[in-house]
Amino acid sequence: MKVIQVMYDTLKRNYLSPYETSDVSTPNFDRLKTKSVQFDNFFAGSLPCMPARRDLHAGRYNFLHRGWGPIEPFDDSMPEILKQNGIYTHLVTDHKHYWRDGGATYHTRYSSYELIRGQEGDNWKARINKNMEIEGLENLPDFAKKHKAGSISQDLVNRDYMKTEEDHSLYRTVEAGLEFLKENKDADQWFLQIECFDPHEPFFVPEKYLELYGLSQDDFNGWLLYSHDDFTPDKTEIVKGYYKALVTMCDAYLGKVLDFMDENNMWKDTMLIVNTDHGLLLGEHEWWGKNIMPVYNEIAHLPFFIWNPQVGVQNESRDQLAQNIDVPATVLEFFDLDIPEFMQGKPLRSVIESKEVIHDAALFGNFGSNINLVAGDYIYMRGPMPGKEEYLHEYTLMPMRMNRRFSTDELKGAELDNSFAFTKGISTLKMKTSDWMAKSYQRFGNKLFNYRDDPNQGNPILDADKEFEMIKKLKQLMKENEAPDSLYCYYGLDQINSVEDLLEEHKVLDRKQEIICxxxxxxxxxxxxxxxxxxxxxxxxxxxxxxxxxxxxxxxxxxxxxxxxxxxxxxxxxxxxxxxxxxxxxxxxxxx
CATH class of the missing domain: 1.10.150 (DNA polymerase; domain 1)
Known part of the structure; x- marks a missing residue:
């Protein structure tokens, strides 16, 4: 048996024609729908990029215990388990975070890997005298301005080496995957992950795809700056057009994988998974980006497709709740391997085969931001409580951020902690977070939505009974996933044991705002x-x-x-x- 996983970064479900009618051309996703099972209620877990990948390796949430970081020594990595059991695993990717400090232990879990250089601000091509005068960064704080200018200037250097579509990193990534398939299609017992950074920003798109949407490469540099005054109405349409063009390009390269499977009759013994880590806001809710705002549906509610030749169900959809933490268990079961004790995800085969319900609720979120629950028809966003930042701790044996080590100041207050069963008797470092966004997250407050009736989440519900019901389920899932005790204090959940407690909280928070304002x-x-x-x-x-x-x-x-x-x-x-x-x-x- 064999598995191909085609993964995209930042793929919005509402820009794909199998999910919603739009002007985005995605004929190969339509084709994929006929050959697979489409999941209509598939959600992210931990966000953003590398936290999601830890979920996809270990089958459990990253965001309850730490921010962005590597695979931990005690984690059960699905590709590594396959490798240890004689199943060859290969990763091809242009996702630059794999070779930064905060992702450095992921790709080495595979039997082999091929890293495609040049995406985003990847320090790929050397040019000492780069243009660092980037327009539009004036309102960023100094540390963010310096970082963003460095990334954009490096990206523009990299693009000088990608003049044709064949030079583009998406082309090179999928081509590397096809090379593996050509070499190994007749072999057995392997897992191939073709992971594409696109359509993540910056939206760097060959001209021929932009022309489909009436655009050219001179219209926009592709970078989102995550600030309120990014775009005028005209510029907004250009930015959306760039994303649409890049999604269409991703669709074209998905077609190449489907073609290869057709031509080589691989559907009979090869599982195909097509997925993403998270979505993106392109002006919805007046936000641009994905990390600094509440995790609305456009970010958390994901496209997901799977073909399982052992079951043979295709051209159907499933409404059962599932999420990224279920992918590792699904692959392990396909190869008839035991699922580790501490994987919280469930195999999807029973959902495909008999429409079994494997989750009645699920969590998702960014570390330190709103903690979110989806259950039934509802989504509940619970914000951090003002003044409780001291209760937010990180637990890790791999003290890395996205692109740096933890500083000596961050580590000075660290202590050893042995609170969790999933660390398998190993103590971790426990330290107060230095996340500069911790206070900013507090202002989002708590929101409850019926996301079936209100998928755009434009009408928050004021219903204390329903909110308390969601809080009880939230606390239950936090307990099942070994959330730190202090996290209940951070979110004020330690004070909510009845509807009356919740109503009192509403009064207190409203009164605090009234006094300030x-x-x-x-x-x-x-x-x-x-x-x-x-x-x-x-x-x-x-x-x-x-x-x-x-x-x-x-x-x-x-x-x-x-x-x-x-x-x-x-x-x-x-x-x-x-x-x-x-x-x-x-x-x-x-x-x-």
Missing amino acids: ENIKFFNQSVKEGFLTMVFSIKDKAKVELLKSALKKTNESDAISDQHLKGWIKENIDEKEQAFLFYQLDMAFRVD
């Missing part, structure tokens, strides 16, 4: 969110009182606008601190 009239809710962000972000509390006093003195007929807040920052905050506050404001102004 007392006698201040805001132009709209987004401006109010911006003001609250400033209150939480300004370290000098005397200046916070100065801000409140200044706004209260504003003419009552003149509601506070975003320009009021920005003007106050320019006049009262040190210049070196202004960019950080402007960036926080830009994020807050997008809260709907």
